[in-house]
Amino acid sequence: MKRKLTIISIAVLIGLVFAFTMTKQTTNKPLSVGDEIPEFSLLDQNGDEFMIGDHLGQNAMVIYFYPKDDTPGCTKEACSFRDSFEEFTDRNVQVIGISADSVESHRDFAKKYNLPFTLLADTQNEVRKLFGVKSNLMGLIPGRVTYVIDKSGKVIYIFESQFKATKHISEALQALDNQAAQ
DSSP states (O other): OHHHHHHHHHHHHHHHHHHHHHHOOOOOOOOOTTOBOOOOEEEETTSOEEEGGGTTTTOEEEEEEOSOTTSHHHHHHHHHHHHTHHHHHHTTEEEEEEESOOHHHHHHHHHHHTOOSEEEEOTTOHHHHHHTOOEETTTTEEOOEEEEEOTTSBEEEEEEOSSOTTHHHHHHHHHHHHHHHO
16 A cells, blocks of 8 residues: 555656646746837748848737647637738738748648738747747647737737637737727
8 A cells, every 4th residue: 555655656746747847938028018029030831031120110010829720729810810801901900920830831721711911930939939928738738829019019919818719809909999099
């Protein structure tokens, strides 16, 4: 009996150590409202280099981080951005989706769902870390966070919800409207 308890105790300890290492984040401090977004460069779904500095000063942006191409929640979110795309372009806002998927995965995802906006391949999660986007569910699922960025590159609104994927669109539009009313 004593030996069985020792084995169970060791197994629990190993499980706790594993869970702790899985939840340990290697992200920067999360961006806050008022912060300037960091400089970054990634490949888009066409394999072209996208440098954020080339787009600052031209228009406002909605940059959304999502877990994975072609999964149920992420597909709903992307299709909702697609369905509301004209509302963003009418406000002179560029929509950018970022995940760790490859250029090829993004290309297929964009083609399959006719996504008219930029998808960036953050395959090493470097930009996710720059923004401080954390993973959820014991570090197993990359976080879902939307940043509304003004023309100068400052964060004006942040919405984070892993499970309310389509709410990211209405929250971003509301933030843009609030900004315009000021």
